[in-house]
Amino acid sequence: xxxxxxxxxxxxxxxxxxVTLSCSPISGHRSVSWYQQTPGQGLQFLFEYFSETQRxxxxxxxxxxxxxxxxxxxxxxxxxxxxGDSALYxxxxxLRLATDTQYFGPGTRLTVL
Amino acid sequence: xxxxxxxPEALRLQEGESSSLNCSYTVSGLRGLFxxxxxxxxxxxxxxxxxxxxxxxxxxxxxxxxxxxxSFLHITAPKPEDSATYLCAVQPLIxxxxxxxxxxxxxxxxxxx
Numbered sequence: 001x002x003x004x005x006x007x008x009x010x011x012x013x014x015x016x017x018x019v020t021l022s023c024s025p026i027s028g029h030r031s032v033s034w035y036q037q038t039p040g041q042g043l044q045f046l047f048e049y050f051s052e053t054q055r056x057x058x059x060x061x062x063x064x065x066x067x068x069x070x071x072x073x074x075x076x077x078x079x080x081x082x083x084g085d086s087a088l089y090x091x092x093x094x095l096r097l098a099t100d101t102q103y104f105g106p107g108t109r110l111t112v113l
Numbered sequence: 114x115x116x117x118x119x120x121p122e123a124l125r126l127q128e129g130e131s132s133s134l135n136c137s138y139t140v141s142g143l144r145g146l147f148x149x150x151x152x153x154x155x156x157x158x159x160x161x162x163x164x165x166x167x168x169x170x171x172x173x174x175x176x177x178x179x180x181x182x183x184s185f186l187h188i189t190a191p192k193p194e195d196s197a198t199y200l201c202a203v204q205p206l207i208x209x210x211x212x213x214x215x216x217x218x219x220x221x222x223x224x225x226x
Contacts, residue, residue: 004156033212033213033214042216042218042219043157043200043202045214048212048213055212056213097212098213099144100212101147102212103159104156105156
């Protein structure tokens with residue numbers, strides 16, 4: 001069974017640009033969560049989606065947004081990029097609600113110059 | 114405030130030298146505690162879920178235990194391939210928190226042959 005896939009794997013952007021990251025959950029999984037991982041802050045929760053609805057959001061500015069499609073695939077968008085947005089962005093999928101075990105993808109490494 | 118603290122930050126072992134990693138947590142109601150393993154440049158790999166004090170789970174050389182305030186990950190006779198960062202995460206039992214995971218900073222384990 002294929003795992004969680006994330007595209008692209010690596011991305012380089014400049015300050016002020018915007019970026020869209022994509023996540024395809026494990027087949028049959030309906031919930032997708034997003035996390036940001038940095039050396040200083042570790043893994044921090046961004047948001048969680050189930051049935052195309054955002055169920056929960058972490059303490060990040062409004063520049064961070066996301067959505068989920070009817071096939072459970074999810075995208076997250078970061079607008080007006082800042083240097084501090086450089087991080088590994090991880091997507092995790094769960095069978096039903098995100099309270100089930102979350103299985104992580106390989107992440108997208110975003111570098112903002 | 115919900116918080117997870119892992120110790121030690123780094124641990125160096127000789128092959129075959131057993132040890133334990135600690136995860137202390139403060140949370141307003143625990144839905145579950147999760148252990149993940151993360152290799153450099155990859156997403157976290159699920160290891161265990163623990164739900165109640167006294168619960169234990171085992172997988173190969175790893176054994177996870179849970180009390181009301183902390184969890185331990187015991188590594189018996191480790192091998193070099195066990196080298197990785199081990200992450201502990203708690204899922205608070207608050208309705209509107211959904212499946213949000215709160216992660217510790219991780220323990221970086223190095224096993225030398």
